[in-house]
Amino acid sequence: MSPTTESAVPPLTVNPRRGRSLQRYRDLSLVPVLLVLGVIGFIVSPAFLTSDNLIGVAQQSTELSLLVLAEALILIAGRMDLSLESTIGVAPVIAVWVVLPSHGGRFNGLGLFPGWTAIPLCLLAGALIGAVNGLLILKLRLNGFIVTLGALTMLRGLQVALSQGQSIVELPSSFTYLGSAAWFGVPAAVWICALLFALGGCALAWLRHGRALYAIGGNPEAARTAGIRVDRVTWVVLILGGLLAAFAGILYTGHYGSISADQGSGWIFQVFAATVIGGVSLNGGRGTLFGALTGVLTLQLVVNVMTLAGVPPLWNQFLNGLIIIVALIISRFTSGETQE
């Protein structure tokens, strides 16, 4: 069991074709895991394969999946944003604070604009947060991990301060519509997320600007020599990340019926877990949105199957962690690829 035999490291250049075909499958490496989970779910409970349950899982994945979409784009471009987990909470609060009437309610805002502006304001707030993070990282050349970690704390604090720690329940109906409506029997949020993933996936696959993210994440110097405006594109991606997180906040608010003061709090771990087990590299330049999506679904299915199986509460968290590691090992061996 000792790692002394490190010399058995594989030769530097292997058969050039082998690596490649496996590389392709890297983004599919969680598919077998999903299948295994599906089989277990099927065994554990007949309710698993009902459309109610599966749609439920999809709906539960929506907000997280948008953060994952945002983080995947940012990671592919070689950056990180931890503050997404706070943006999902603070952006709605800011919007609602600007919009809600200044007296009479349980939570009083500024009453500056009509109710329908809440959604655009929320998106604007998210974009602004991304833009400020981007400025600090790209202009002042501060460490992105720590900037966004500071922002995470600060924005959560801002939310608490603005909302005075309360959940905000009286919301403009336009603001809660998207998160609570159903279209053709499936929650609107599910349609929207699917659409956004599809759009994002296409942009990454077929648009120059999408491809630029891979180039920047893979080697920013080389991207610059190829004429890509590295800083500008990175900035746009960070803004887009904030925007998506704010939009996730809108869905969250509608889905759960209020803006709670700890909305999204602690999610960033899950966001990274989903993104990285889905095959997106922490070092940039690698991964697909499809992979990231399978990451989200894996995490949510684990919870779903455990709930259906009625795992004893005290062992719940332990099993959750264990399953993540096992999933990782399965995907490691089905893809045949090391994960560094």
Next chain:
Amino acid sequence: MSPTTESAVPPLTVNPRRGRSLQRYRDLSLVPVLLVLGVIGFIVSPAFLTSDNLIGVAQQSTELSLLVLAEALILIAGRMDLSLESTIGVAPVIAVWVVLPSHGGRFNGLGLFPGWTAIPLCLLAGALIGAVNGLLILKLRLNGFIVTLGALTMLRGLQVALSQGQSIVELPSSFTYLGSAAWFGVPAAVWICALLFALGGCALAWLRHGRALYAIGGNPEAARTAGIRVDRVTWVVLILGGLLAAFAGILYTGHYGSISADQGSGWIFQVFAATVIGGVSLNGGRGTLFGALTGVLTLQLVVNVMTLAGVPPLWNQFLNGLIIIVALIISRFTSGETQE
């Protein structure tokens, strides 16, 4: 801004040592921040500069600082360990569970060994956790971030399961001694941490194997061709990390008087924040323990000064985040170095 414009001829002699000396100061870049915090503390409250208060800050920093010590070593060697925040909780629980009598108490263990073995067992548990993480990362070549994230969840779950969510209060006295005793008027934990940092700092500066960490973190392939056993050293560092986290758990238990079920939960952010603002690179190969220590002290002083200043609770978290970002900016400009 185009180069056609004949710009003024630069001074012919710049200080030839400038570039180099700045590198040196990178590890000191938080010292001005600490000074600023000190001055603010002094203005804010006369209690700040009392030895009681400062020793208090030191003591409050001890457990976090050990995790930071562990993480700094691991990061310098180019790896990550998120599970430290769970090891600090689960290792003591495992030790105590093995040792405590199997009936009669509020928490019943196995009663396998006498009480004095709790400390060695705890350290062993920590080392074992590090070793298993190491095996998964180095042998199975799983992604370290996700493995240790899974381990974080799993180990915390194990702790909850073993302790049934309770705090364990009846502890062997040997186990609580180090965290609660005072030597020469200063908590034993402070002495011990200072000693461990000093030892670690010396090892990194003057021991072969310590210096090897920088080479491994900087370029593992170059380290390997230079005859350094990269995997073995990395494994040892991960084990050492687990060991230090377990030891932090011992100090924590003595310091706070029990093993609480969420001991250390959520700390990993702080650990990374302290380590990285202290100048240790997330990409490996860079940083010193002294820098990491200033990172811990900065975070703790911020909390201390804010408490003394009587910041309104609702604004507490916001200010906390804001100050971290400002500290980062100060250190960026006093060190004159970009932080990527």
Next chain:
Amino acid sequence: GRGGGSGSASGKPAIGIDLPRSDSDFWNSYAQYLKADIGSDGAHTLPISSSQNDVTKLVANVQAFENTGAKAVVMAPQDTGAIASTLDRLAAKKIPVISVDTRPDKGNVYMVVRADNRAYGTQACQFLGRQLGGKGKVAEFEGDLTSVNGRDRSQAFADCMKQNYPGIQVFALPTNWDGSVASSKLQTTLAQNPDLNGIYMQAGGVFLQPTLALLQQKGLLKPAGQPGHITIISNDGIPQEFDAIRQGQIDATISQPADLYAKYALYYAEAATQGKTFQPGPTDHDSTIIKLPNGLEDQLPAPLVTKDNVDDKSLWGNSVSH
């Protein structure tokens, strides 16, 4: 500057107060009551701190209280173990401690101001048992398994169900006090058991809105009395729960008295600085003081609120400032 309390001129001894968190409806109400009571009492308090649900911050804050001359400390340690050595130290310095909401596992306290959390669980169980006639399926949103309140409520609920209502099947769902987790686990449970009859939420502050939203979306939010109505009992007694009771969306809640928590925390803190002592037994405010191994506990009344008494003005949820 040194904001916080008023009246250092009053010459009263200083009281240090720490709030456990500032992101929950319940604790913010508590904070507001505290502020009001401090104003009306003219108590001398040090700047109020917040430990953001982190016991190490709590300990640091308490240490700052000691260093700035606190003569009594009010805290609400959500981690009831890790406060032990701090209590010992405060005891050695003869600084009395009032613990709100939780009962420390070890270390002396002057007074625990709390309601009986096991009683919450039992009351909820009995309410559901009665309403469902002793049979059916009930989902339970457990709080954080590592918090004493969550554990007390879970255990009491489980014990009571097992003993009194074996015909009721309980789905215990751990949630870590997280509304979105509760919602998704409820959704799963509903897919598996479309015939769910009841829900016990251990904290209305975090679970109420997500639950209502989910049931609404599923068309399961039938008013009480209608067929298909899911019987829901909540806990905390915040105004939103009262609204939901009035609308028939939920059936009951247990009013965890934020106002009394604040009032008596301050009361006992001042009493402590004046050297008063208390004995076990009934009090003048509808509660009983019981003896603990490490101090006393004033078990404040936590009334069950249903449609019948939801408009009672004495309930804190009806008087909390807007």
Next chain:
Amino acid sequence: MPESTSVPVVEASGISKRFGATVALAEARIAVAPGESHALVGRNGAGKSTLVSILTGLQRPDTGTLRFLGAPAPAFGDTDGWRAKVACVYQRSTVIGGLSVAENLFLNRQSAPGLRPIRWRQLRERAAELLTGYGVEVDPAARAEELTVEQRQFVEIARALSFGARFIILDEPTAKLDARGIERLFGKLRELQEQGVAFLFISHHLQEVYDLCTSVTVYRDARHIVTAPVAELDQAALVEAMTGEGASHSAPAPAAEPQPAAETERSAEPLPAAEAERSADPLLMVSGLTLTGAYRNVELTVGAGEVVGLAGATASGNVRLGETLAGLHRPSAGRISVAGKAVRTGDIPSALAAGVGLVPEDRHLQGLVAGRSVAENATLTVTDQLGPCGTVLPSRIAAFAGRMIEDLDIKTPGPDTPVSALSGGNQQKVVIARALATDPHVLVAIRPTNGVDVKSKEFLLRRIRQVAQAGRAALIVSDELDDLRSCDRVLAMFHGEITAEFAPGWSDEHLVAAMEGMARGHAADAPARGHTDPVRGQATTEIEEDHHVSHD
């Protein structure tokens, strides 16, 4: 093309640039006429690459003016503007490993501007077409990181040349190519020359300058020294301009003379003794060594005092053989012994302990820890000798590194300078210092003079010779004739087998032919079998053959 004005395609003057302490360029200038092939030469660190980054808009000069065809240079940051003026093959790789070959070729111009989707199939077809023009047979859909160094270099070259730019800069494009590759590249360049494209060409192989260019500019110590038609500047004069030393002081450059410089010098030394020693005392013995997929059944002996060349083109297996000797790979069969003692294979520390020193092929990937100091890098292999009980004493590091810096004439502001701030040639010297630090019995040097200027090259080869003269052995693994010329004998490898051995006095053509697999000299290995391609062969076949070998 109609233009034929004498307005230079690029004209830079008064260009200065400094990096902290280092002055990279001081009032330097250059002018390239339309259609001209202009060489830029100079020693390592002379500022050539810095000029390139300024000419391509990657870096802003501190002072100076820059004009393209008489017009002012585009604004800094206007990437499209710059790319319209000049295309470039940078010295440092700009291939992005995670992307496909096709995408690398057309990066940032995969599709028409705007939101037009990329048509991948078309792109791959164009890529395939482009690459076949360079004789590179790779699947355009393959990831660039799977390519060999040489294939990657061709991707860079093909990309730069495919812009249709009228002015192209090539910064050491041949450093990573073998003889054939260079020939193909030159073919292409001549084609473009005929179409009137102007070049700025940088190389440390002076012969290439004479082969390709019409005029040459020499930089020395960040300054412009001379610009002249190549015809007016013979190689000696060129070297003199580069080094600032009279030709009489320096030994002639190896490439200039039929007889290599090292050879000449060596003959002045007491060589016969060394030769006697060599035959008596084989320091390195290799038998039956096989690494699946790389080489098979290699027999090799190097005596004390001997410098042996291991020649071979890309994929010949010579590099991996060299690496195996140093423990980087574990061979599937065979033995290695040094000074009579068997070495544990596949274990670098064992190889080091047995006295094998390695100069790895790629200094960036395997040789240097970029962020650490020169001193630390130079002593990385000998940390066990720098203090008692596992300690490393700064004073000893400084002393040791100081000696190395002096010994190898490493140009650095000081031992504490991060190695990343050194010029390429000096970085290479640090790698060699690292290998020599252990005072090895056998020095395995893989392409030791890669990217190193003529003077330094000569110096490094002489330094390797000194190792042999001290009674040690050296193995130079390379495909550069200059490197091989300094060897006592040369073994040529082709497709994983040693196919020929050459005694001193070999002719370039014969060796090159052997490396290309065209000739089998007095080969010392088993007769060729009827297999098709051992390197790419199936693993099963390999194993069978291994068995066969071990029964021999």
